[in-house]
Amino acid sequence: MNTHAIAASTFLAASLFLDAGAAAAAELNIYTTREPGLIQPLLDAFTKSTGTKVNTVFLKDGLAERVATEGASSPADILMAVDAGSLVDLAEKGVTQPIESAVLNAAIPSQLRDGKGHWFGLSMRARVLYAAKDLDLASFNYEDLADPKWKGKVCIRAGQHPYNTALFADYIAHYGAAETEKWLTGVKANLARKAGGGDRDGAKDILGGICDIAIANSYYVGLMRSGKGGPDQVKWGEAIKVILPTFKNGGTQVNISGAAVAKNAPNKAEAVKLLEYLVSDEAQKIYAEANYEYPVKAGAKSDPIIAALGELKIDSKPLTEIVSHRKEASTLVDKVGFDN
Amino acid sequence: MSILLPHIPAIGWPTRRTGARWLFCASVVAVLVALPFGGLLVQAIQGSPGLWVHLISSILPVALADTLVLLCGVGIVTTAIGTAMAWLVTAHAFPGRRIVEWALLLPLAVPTYIIAYAYLDILHPIGPVQGAVRWILGYSSPRQFRLPDVRSMTGCILLLGFVLYPYVYIPVRAMFLTQSANLVDAARMLGVPRRAIFWNVALPLARPAVAVGVSLALMETLNDVGAAEFLGVRTLTVSIYTTWITRSDLPGAAQIALSLLLIVVVLVALERWARRRQRYSGDARRHRELEPRPVRGLRGAALLILCLIPILIGFAAPAFYLIVEASKRVRYAGLSPRLVDEAVSTISLATIATAVTVLFGVVIAYTNRLRPGAVSSWSYRLATMGYAAPGTVVAIGVLIVLATADRLVDQTAIDWFGISTGLLFIGSGAALIYAYATRFLAISAGSIDAGLARIPVSLDQASRSLGQSPTGTLRHVHLPLSKAAITAAGLLVFVDCVKELPATLLLRPLNIETFATHLYGEAARGTYEEASIAALAILLIGMVPVILLSRIGRSGH
Numbered sequence: 001m002n003t004h005a006i007a008a009s010t011f012l013a014a015s016l017f018l019d020a021g022a023a024a025a026a027e028l029n030i031y032t033t034r035e036p037g038l039i040q041p042l043l044d045a046f047t048k049s050t051g052t053k054v055n056t057v058f059l060k061d062g063l064a065e066r067v068a069t070e071g072a073s074s075p076a077d078i079l080m081a082v083d084a085g086s087l088v089d090l091a092e093k094g095v096t097q098p099i100e101s102a103v104l105n106a107a108i109p110s111q112l113r114d115g116k117g118h119w120f121g122l123s124m125r126a127r128v129l130y131a132a133k134d135l136d137l138a139s140f141n142y143e144d145l146a147d148p149k150w151k152g153k154v155c156i157r158a159g160q161h162p163y164n165t166a167l168f169a170d171y172i173a174h175y176g177a178a179e180t181e182k183w184l185t186g187v188k189a190n191l192a193r194k195a196g197g198g199d200r201d202g203a204k205d206i207l208g209g210i211c212d213i214a215i216a217n218s219y220y221v222g223l224m225r226s227g228k229g230g231p232d233q234v235k236w237g238e239a240i241k242v243i244l245p246t247f248k249n250g251g252t253q254v255n256i257s258g259a260a261v262a263k264n265a266p267n268k269a270e271a272v273k274l275l276e277y278l279v280s281d282e283a284q285k286i287y288a289e290a291n292y293e294y295p296v297k298a299g300a301k302s303d304p305i306i307a308a309l310g311e312l313k314i315d316s317k318p319l320t321e322i323v324s325h326r327k328e329a330s331t332l333v334d335k336v337g338f339d340n
Numbered sequence: 341m342s343i344l345l346p347h348i349p350a351i352g353w354p355t356r357r358t359g360a361r362w363l364f365c366a367s368v369v370a371v372l373v374a375l376p377f378g379g380l381l382v383q384a385i386q387g388s389p390g391l392w393v394h395l396i397s398s399i400l401p402v403a404l405a406d407t408l409v410l411l412c413g414v415g416i417v418t419t420a421i422g423t424a425m426a427w428l429v430t431a432h433a434f435p436g437r438r439i440v441e442w443a444l445l446l447p448l449a450v451p452t453y454i455i456a457y458a459y460l461d462i463l464h465p466i467g468p469v470q471g472a473v474r475w476i477l478g479y480s481s482p483r484q485f486r487l488p489d490v491r492s493m494t495g496c497i498l499l500l501g502f503v504l505y506p507y508v509y510i511p512v513r514a515m516f517l518t519q520s521a522n523l524v525d526a527a528r529m530l531g532v533p534r535r536a537i538f539w540n541v542a543l544p545l546a547r548p549a550v551a552v553g554v555s556l557a558l559m560e561t562l563n564d565v566g567a568a569e570f571l572g573v574r575t576l577t578v579s580i581y582t583t584w585i586t587r588s589d590l591p592g593a594a595q596i597a598l599s600l601l602l603i604v605v606v607l608v609a610l611e612r613w614a615r616r617r618q619r620y621s622g623d624a625r626r627h628r629e630l631e632p633r634p635v636r637g638l639r640g641a642a643l644l645i646l647c648l649i650p651i652l653i654g655f656a657a658p659a660f661y662l663i664v665e666a667s668k669r670v671r672y673a674g675l676s677p678r679l680v681d682e683a684v685s686t687i688s689l690a691t692i693a694t695a696v697t698v699l700f701g702v703v704i705a706y707t708n709r710l711r712p713g714a715v716s717s718w719s720y721r722l723a724t725m726g727y728a729a730p731g732t733v734v735a736i737g738v739l740i741v742l743a744t745a746d747r748l749v750d751q752t753a754i755d756w757f758g759i760s761t762g763l764l765f766i767g768s769g770a771a772l773i774y775a776y777a778t779r780f781l782a783i784s785a786g787s788i789d790a791g792l793a794r795i796p797v798s799l800d801q802a803s804r805s806l807g808q809s810p811t812g813t814l815r816h817v818h819l820p821l822s823k824a825a826i827t828a829a830g831l832l833v834f835v836d837c838v839k840e841l842p843a844t845l846l847l848r849p850l851n852i853e854t855f856a857t858h859l860y861g862e863a864a865r866g867t868y869e870e871a872s873i874a875a876l877a878i879l880l881i882g883m884v885p886v887i888l889l890s891r892i893g894r895s896g897h
Contacts, residue, residue: 029850035861035862035864036861037861037862055850055851056850056851057848057849057850057851057852058845058853058857058861059845059846060845060846060860060864061581061584061585061732061842061845061846062735062736062739062846064588065590065736065739065740066739066743066766066846066847069739069740069743069744069747070743070746070747070763070766071743071747072747072750072751073746073747073750073751073760073762073763074763075762075763075767075850089588158569158572160582160586161586162585162586165586193489193491193572194489194491194492194571194572195572196491196569196570196571196572197460197491197570197572204464204466205465207466207482208464208465208466208482208486209465209481209482209483209484209486210465210482210486210489230668230669230672231668231672235466326586327586327587327588330582330586330587331394331398331587334394334398334399335397335398337398337402339572339574340402340406340574
């Protein structure tokens with residue numbers, strides 16, 4: 001049993017009156033909705049080069065509520081999330097603070113960060129099409145998802161999932177709510193099974209013959225094909241070909257994973273240092289390699305598996321505009337009964 | 341015997357001062373565990389009524405219908421399996437009965453989110469079952485032949501039914517064993533055919549036990565988000581979730597959650613009202629077990645196979661699947677050292693929480709016996725509300741209460757002494773203990789109350805007239821006599837704490853992972869193999885109390 005385990009059990013056992021969370025010097029506390037396993041290599045590298053110990057807690061839902069209710073006593077320095085909407089939410093709930101950093105501003109394109117410095121995109125993922133390998137299909141528009149020729153052939157996760165509401169919000173940004181409702185009704189009519197499961201299930205279900213095409217995130221292709229998920233997932237990854245779809249008058253829909261500095265961060269200077277580290281060449285490379293995401297920094301390279309998917313042409317609509325439509329998108333999902 | 345409403349024993353001589361301290365303690369416990377709902381109420385009031393327009397027009401029709409169908413389905417499946425199995429093992433002696441009698445409890449160790457995830461894989465077109473079917477029928481590709489998708493309402497009802505039936509099996513079996521022995525014997529002597537004994541004697545007698553069991557199973561169903569979401573069933577609980585997360589409308593989510601809670605409370609009251617004219621009385625002093633009839637040969641084997649089906653579907657198949665997946669992972673990537681830390685966190689959190697929850701349960705149940713009346717019965721009701729609300733909702737309520745308390749303590753300490761205490765409750769893990777106690781007090785108070793009810797009131801009277809105080813009576817009379825019930829309560833709470841996910845996820849301190857949160861993280865990432873190790877660990881930890889529970893069940897009679 002290592003010291004951490006002993007520490008954990010001791011303070012759990014004797015804990016009711018002690019606060020083990022109180023931080024000593026040179027520590028940094030991260031609340032993240034992103035699984036710590038994915039960012040751990042980055043944090044380890046940061047600790048190694050700066051000596052700052054990084055504590056994390058993986059929260060899924062309720063990160064904003066937790067920081068908000070903890071208020072001035074919150075130990076959180078950095079808040080990390082995997083969807084632009086969640087980052088905007090954090091800023092709107094007033095739990096972030098503006099950061100002015102020349103390093104961050106230079107490294108991150110302006111459409112991938114908040115204008116006032118409340119949040120910063122650190123990596124990107126695209127919402128792409130998985131298609132059965134033998135399908136005669138070379139390019140695809142998101143609009144085609146509603147084409148009746150795909151009836152009973154489309155797989156997708158729950159429409160209410162943030163990855164999908166972001167895509168639908170982008171559709172609203174292009175065509176308005178009324179058109180989007182029509183399109184969603186069409187997509188719903190094309191579903192091969194109930195909307196649900198995860199993105200990888202799209203590939204698995206194509207292999208299983210349930211559907212021909214699926215909408216899913218780009219990095220799963222890397223996770224499956226690289227063998228990191230085990231030999232079964234390699235089979236799923238090999239069963240599909242990946243097409244970067246575009247809007248007819250735009251590009252491929254991307255979302256970001258990003259971070260913000262908490263409003264009451266006890267270690268603000270360290271927090272900014274970590275964010276700046278995360279956009280360094282070294283860290284952007286780890287992002288690309290560890291999780292197969294697109295780096296945000298110009299010139300940083302994607303992983304070869306991802307680079308092989310073809311050139312990413314990012315959609316023209318700015319993230320903030322897309323995010324502003326996401327509640328509308330969520331309402332439409334209910335209205336057309338997408339998940340029913 | 342209802343979990344949500346207490347027994348009302350008539351001790352008959354409470355003076356105004358008797359047990360005043362107990363009454364006070366019980367009220368404190370009740371207020372403590374009801375506080376999170378107060379927090380939610382405050383949230384709900386801040387919401388705008390505009391949400392309901394959207395809810396009524398596009399969410400409620402489907403979500404309500406789906407929830408009702410799911411509840412009815414799970415209710416029917418758990419009643420059928422739980423009652424049938426209980427009757428088979430209590431009224432018949434067939435080879436292997438002793439083993440299936442306790443093995444039927446094993447599905448308790450399987451959380452609903454794990455069963456959904458396991459069966460999605462087992463029954464997937466590229467999984468083992470369909471592969472075998474295709475091989476037998478001579479098809480080479482899933483594109484030529486597929487079975488219906490498990491991601492459906494039917495799939496969800498069956499899967500939940502097969503892990504939740506023990507909630508019915510446990511009380512009904514206990515009822516068959518003790519309460520109905522005399523009447524069944526009388527019926528047998530009068531020459532009533534076997535089948536008629538079940539339908540006309542045993543089943544009507546078991547009705548309160550079925551009601552208790554089914555209400556627990558249905559509350560577990562209402563609490564489930566993981567399985568329903570995985571299988572594409574849109575229940576009200578899932579709607580609460582999307583309202584909160586996707587539309588970031590916590591007040592709205594709180595409004596739906598409280599309405600749901602209201603529905604549950606009304607349903608429980610209705611069930612109680614429907615049974616108001618029926619009287620069931622048992623005599624705890626005469627422990628006479630129902631004598632099973634021997635069934636041998638082919639018929640005996642058939643009964644054994646019948647009993648093995650729920651064990652196979654609810655436990656053995658998913659457990660075997662997890663063992664295969666976990667061993668693949670271990671061979672592929674080795675065992676992660678994190679697992680040791682997680683085992684320590686999981687077990688210590690669950691142990692402390694169990695101790696607290698059982699203590700609270702004793703306070704609530706004993707006060708109810710000592711000082712029956714409006715205060716103690718309301719304490720009981722309030723204290724057991726947490727079980728009826730979805731875990732996510734309880735977690736948010738606890739967060740609101742404790743984070744506020746943390747902030748106040750910290751600010752006061754800074755103002756008065758100039759030192760920061762940090763997050764006293766959340767930082768120490770106390771928040772989690774509080775959440776578990778709030779969530780599972782119904783189980784502990786309910787079983788302890790049932791245990792106490794078996795002790796004749798005359799013993800209290802004897803002890804008290806010999807000069808023992810209420811506390812002394814509890815220590816020397818009730819605790820020894822209801823040891824089995826208290827241990828059973830503790831074991832059930834422990835299993836539930838190990839399985840609990842939403843509150844654990846939201847309220848843990850920095851750097852602490854449990855098996856459940858690890859599993860969730862891996863599943864969220866889609867690295868299922870890694871998740872299978874954590875899932876298997878939850879199953880193994882959960883099995884220990886289940887096995888102990890079965891031993892109590894046996895020695896108790």
